[in-house]
Amino acid sequence: MGTVNIDNWVVQLRKGVLELCLVNLLANGEIYGYDVVKQLARVKGLVVTEGTVYPLLSRLRKAGLLTARLEESPSGPARKYYGLSSEGRQARVLMNACWGDLLKGIAELQKEREGNHG
Amino acid sequence: MGTVNIDNWVVQLRKGVLELCLVNLLANGEIYGYDVVKQLARVKGLVVTEGTVYPLLSRLRKAGLLTARLEESPSGPARKYYGLSSEGRQARVLMNACWGDLLKGIAELQKEREGNHG
DNA sequence: GGCAACTACCTTGCATTGCAAGGTACTATG
DNA sequence: CATAGTACCTTGCAATGCAAGGTAGTTGCC
Numbered sequence: 430m431g432t433v434n435i436d437n438w439v440v441q442l443r444k445g446v447l448e449l450c451l452v453n454l455l456a457n458g459e460i461y462g463y464d465v466v467k468q469l470a471r472v473k474g475l476v477v478t479e480g481t482v483y484p485l486l487s488r489l490r491k492a493g494l495l496t497a498r499l500e501e502s503p504s505g506p507a508r509k510y511y512g513l514s515s516e517g518r519q520a521r522v523l524m525n526a527c528w529g530d531l532l533k534g535i536a537e538l539q540k541e542r543e544g545n546h547g
Numbered sequence: 548m549g550t551v552n553i554d555n556w557v558v559q560l561r562k563g564v565l566e567l568c569l570v571n572l573l574a575n576g577e578i579y580g581y582d583v584v585k586q587l588a589r590v591k592g593l594v595v596t597e598g599t600v601y602p603l604l605s606r607l608r609k610a611g612l613l614t615a616r617l618e619e620s621p622s623g624p625a626r627k628y629y630g631l632s633s634e635g636r637q638a639r640v641l642m643n644a645c646w647g648d649l650l651k652g653i654a655e656l657q658k659e660r661e662g663n664h665g
Numbered sequence: 666g667g668c669a670a671c672t673a674c675c676t677t678g679c680a681t682t683g684c685a686a687g688g689t690a691c692t693a694t695g
Numbered sequence: 696c697a698t699a700g701t702a703c704c705t706t707g708c709a710a711t712g713c714a715a716g717g718t719a720g721t722t723g724c725c
Contacts, residue, residue, distance in 0.1 A: 438563075438566055438638070438642060438645075439645055440563075440681085440712075440713090441562060441563035441566065441681080441682075441712095442563035442564065442566075442567065442645070442646070442649065443563065443712075444559060444562045444563045444681090444682085444710095444711070444712065445556075445558075445559035445560035445561065445562045445563060445564070445711095446560065446563070446649065446653065447711095447712080448556055448559065448560075449560065449653065450652075450653060450656055453653070453656040453657045454656055461673080461674095462673075462674070462675095463672065463673050463674075464673095472652035472653070472655075472656065473648045473649070473651065473652045474645055474648040474649035474652055475649065475652055477712085477713090478712090478713060478714075479673090479674085479675085479713090480675095480676090480677095480712075480713045480714060480715075481711090481712055481713055483674070483675060483676085484675090484676085484711080484712085484713095485711090485712090487675085488711090502672075502673075502720085502721085503721095504671090504672075504720085504721055504722070505671075505672040505673060505719095505720060505721055505722090506672065506673045506674065506718095506719055506720045506721080507673080507674085507720085508672090508673070508674085509673085509674070520556075524556060525657060527556075527557055527560070527592055528560070528653075530591045530592040531560065531564065531591070531592035531593065532650070533591065534568075534590035534591045534592055534593055535564065535567065535568060535571070535590070535646075537590075538568055538571040538572055538590065539571045539643060558683075558684090558710085559683090559710075559711075561683075562681095562682065562683060562710095562711090563682095565682095565683080579702080579703095580702075580703070580704095581701065581702050581703075582702095595683085595684085596683090596684060596685075597684090597702090597703085597704085598683075598684045598685060598686080598704095598705090598706095599682090599683055599684055601703070601704060601705085602682080602683085602684095602704090602705085603682090603683090605704085606682090620691085620692090620701075620702075621692095622691085622692055622693075622700090622701075623690095623691055623692060623693095623700075623701040623702060624689095624690060624691045624692085624701070624702045624703065625691085625702080625703085626701090626702070626703085627702085627703070
């Protein structure tokens with residue numbers, strides 16, 4: 430192997446974090462799927478593609494967290510705008526709280542002994 | 548559906564975060580698998596079982612990030628102690644750096660508009 | 666009209682992986 | 696022998712990220 434395979438780890442890390450990012454992105458207002466892809470792709474450490482985002486939007490909409498409506502585009506096919514439902518807004522609050530708890534736990538593990546080896 | 552299904556989301560969130568927690572736990576020194584289970588289970592927001600931890604330890608050992616050695620127990624079967632290899636220590640540094648980057652990106656998404664709905 | 670490029674949506678199929686459940690085995694207690 | 700605790704591991708299922716491929720509307724070029 431030679432070098433440490435961080436790439437594969439980062440792939441795994443993104444899992445689960447995506448939904449958190451999505452609901453927080455949508456909390457700023459409705460946006461359409463293709464735009465979600467581009468905006469999330471700009472978050473450092475978070476490389477996403479359409480194959481990830483569209484199924485995720487579908488799942489969360491079916492789960493009742495997102496609303497969706499079609500709107501014609503000035504140029505190109507119609508856009509499907511997604512927004513947070515009231516359930517989605519509740520979920521966002523809970524998710525951010527869970528996230529905060531997890532961060533604390535991880536931070537504790539990270540800080541126990543920074544750079545020694547017994 | 549009625550209530551927001553946060554449970555399922557938390558399950559997904561844990562994915563990928565586990566390896567980060569593990570390497571930081573091992574950075575404190577060698578511990579054996581059964582003990583890893585108990586210690587990680589105490590991290591808030593991180594409920595893990597043997598079915599999660601043992602395959603993970605195996606994977607990371609095969610990837611060269613962990614060392615393993617058997618040691619007899621004063622009572623019960625032999626324990627397999629795991630520790631970070633030099634690759635594992637390098638990986639830990641990189642992983643913590645990636646984690647920091649991701650946190651920043653997520654924090655930005657979270658803070659854009661905290662609690663309004665206008 | 667024909668063709669390529671961009672926007673915008675969605676689905677299929679594969680690989681990974683968390684985890685409940687089940688299995689093996691050692692030690693100690695009764 | 697039976698039970699309980701420690702300690703390891705594997706099997707099988709469900710979830711999901713993502714590369715790849717597909718459909719369709721608009722624009723611009725020849």
